[in-house]
Amino acid sequence: MATISDVVKLSGLSKTTVSRVINNHPYVSKENREIVLNSIKELGYVPNPSARRLRGQLTTTIGVIIPRIVNPFFSYLVNAIEQAAFKQGYQVLISQSNEDKNKEIAFLNLLKTKQVDGIIMTSIENDWDIIQSYKEYGSILLCNDYVNQDVFPMIRLDQVKGAYLGVRHLIERGHQKIAYCTGGLFDDEGKGKDRNHGFQKALNEAAIKVNPKWIFIDQHTVEDGKRIMKQIVEMDDRPTAIFTGSDQVAGGMIMEAKEQGLTIPDDLAIIGFDDQPIAEILDPKLTTIRQPVDQLGEKSIEVMIEMLKNPDMEIKSYELPIELIVRQST
Amino acid sequence: MATISDVVKLSGLSKTTVSRVINNHPYVSKENREIVLNSIKELGYVPNPSARRLRGQLTTTIGVIIPRIVNPFFSYLVNAIEQAAFKQGYQVLISQSNEDKNKEIAFLNLLKTKQVDGIIMTSIENDWDIIQSYKEYGSILLCNDYVNQDVFPMIRLDQVKGAYLGVRHLIERGHQKIAYCTGGLFDDEGKGKDRNHGFQKALNEAAIKVNPKWIFIDQHTVEDGKRIMKQIVEMDDRPTAIFTGSDQVAGGMIMEAKEQGLTIPDDLAIIGFDDQPIAEILDPKLTTIRQPVDQLGEKSIEVMIEMLKNPDMEIKSYELPIELIVRQST
């Protein structure tokens, strides 16, 4: 592989001049710039990123932490991020945290060793102040997650509104007995708190009380959905509608409900979250909350690159619109 | 960030000794090893990968090229690869080729600059001899794709058998009029040739002739499936069964078929490929060909690391089993 020295030899100029050309610095005569450029082309020279990193330069690599890539929400998000980054000449290094604190830390350490210029975090497992201690080593951006501190730029979706829209829609359809199923907890402060607030807000407006028996927490998969549906079928007092935190779970519910002879939406209305491809594949097609994943990824890269270029940038946050997609399951 | 020099100062030993300890070299006394190890722990020292790379060491990073991450087959594959690599202390750098030759080349160039030790390619866009020219810069492994040359180790699935099993199953169910839908071409040599061979083999055994009107090439998405089903419905002479190259396409077909008032599998049997999560979500549940994605990823990493440790390793290839999963759509 050709190095800068090869270019120096071929061009007959100095390392400095060559380096200046490579980095688009001023103070190089037109003629010399030409000569260097030609030599570079002739040799097929590409600067060695390791040397640059060692020298303390930018890596043009952005890290992305996601819980798991097989979750379509995140694979679509990663796709958007990767495409946007590539356009700007950045590489993307992806890590799955699997919701493991240690893996998250291991990945953040890449900042310390200048392996990545910045990290986009789509979920934070460790406490925010631990994460914050890595800020001095590189840029950190929160995407689709947040902390109640103005320490990181955040690109968010309005989850309160998302849940609110969904639940209000169920109420408008005449439902009063509404179950709630979340991937987080049913706390005011825990994971998924925003959606919980949206849920509560819609119920409060309609003066409906929460039935604790109809609250299901920490549910993520198709299997989870099936299991819950079995439980619901056995209840004496059944809900007439269910708001779920994921299309996957909603999908499982629909399948199991049909298995059990229930008609959707007549016996039970179901609403998902994400608007994943399966939402349109399910029968009946799933009413759900669409999250603008592509925008989320693009905006994240845009802001990240802005941070990289100007590390002292003011910390701003962005909230992207979220919308209700009504199909057949409600 | 602590460097080796910090460890040197704290331990009172030389760089050489410290480096030896870090790299598990012999010729360090037990006592000194202890001292160094303690200093490392105290400082939270981590070797700087950029410096190592520059020095010509391994990067402990493996690149993976996939066509697109939003295809569940590849997101599951990437997941398996990432998990397996992480266990071995390797990072994974993912690139989507989007089936673009240039992007593939751009990624292969990471080998030249020692950004990655090796690359796992899940699809090759450029000619194999171009790819081969990168072999001198690092290890290249073909995963789920192959060339008819013994130049790269390959981890493959037996696609001939996969297609054969599916089509034979349709024939056993009494079908004679079988349509075929592929993500590749219907050539003897082009993309998807193996599945074509499997398809032909099964037909030949039953002395069934191919109807060219029932061959659909370059089909990938749910939308493609819907479109094809519309075409089929309009045909005077309709097939009674369809073998598809993807669960996505099969899913689209099922949806559209139902829309058009067809009953599956009675009016039309449909078989997918991949056994993606939607296969179980579809109604009726989809008969499909299961590809052992996790094994594919694990084996790929296993062989890649073997290659990295022993670059002169004999080039071996592996073929993983593939199986028919019978559900309700046939």
Next chain:
DNA sequence: TTGTAGGCGTTATCAC
């Protein structure tokens, strides 16, 4: 406008 020289953090070579 151009060139020289030093250092980023690491490992390998060689001498002790």
Next chain:
DNA sequence: GTGATAACGCCTACAA
């Protein structure tokens, strides 16, 4: 067993 020292490829004071 141990320790100087050079080298990997690059960028940037500083000097000219």
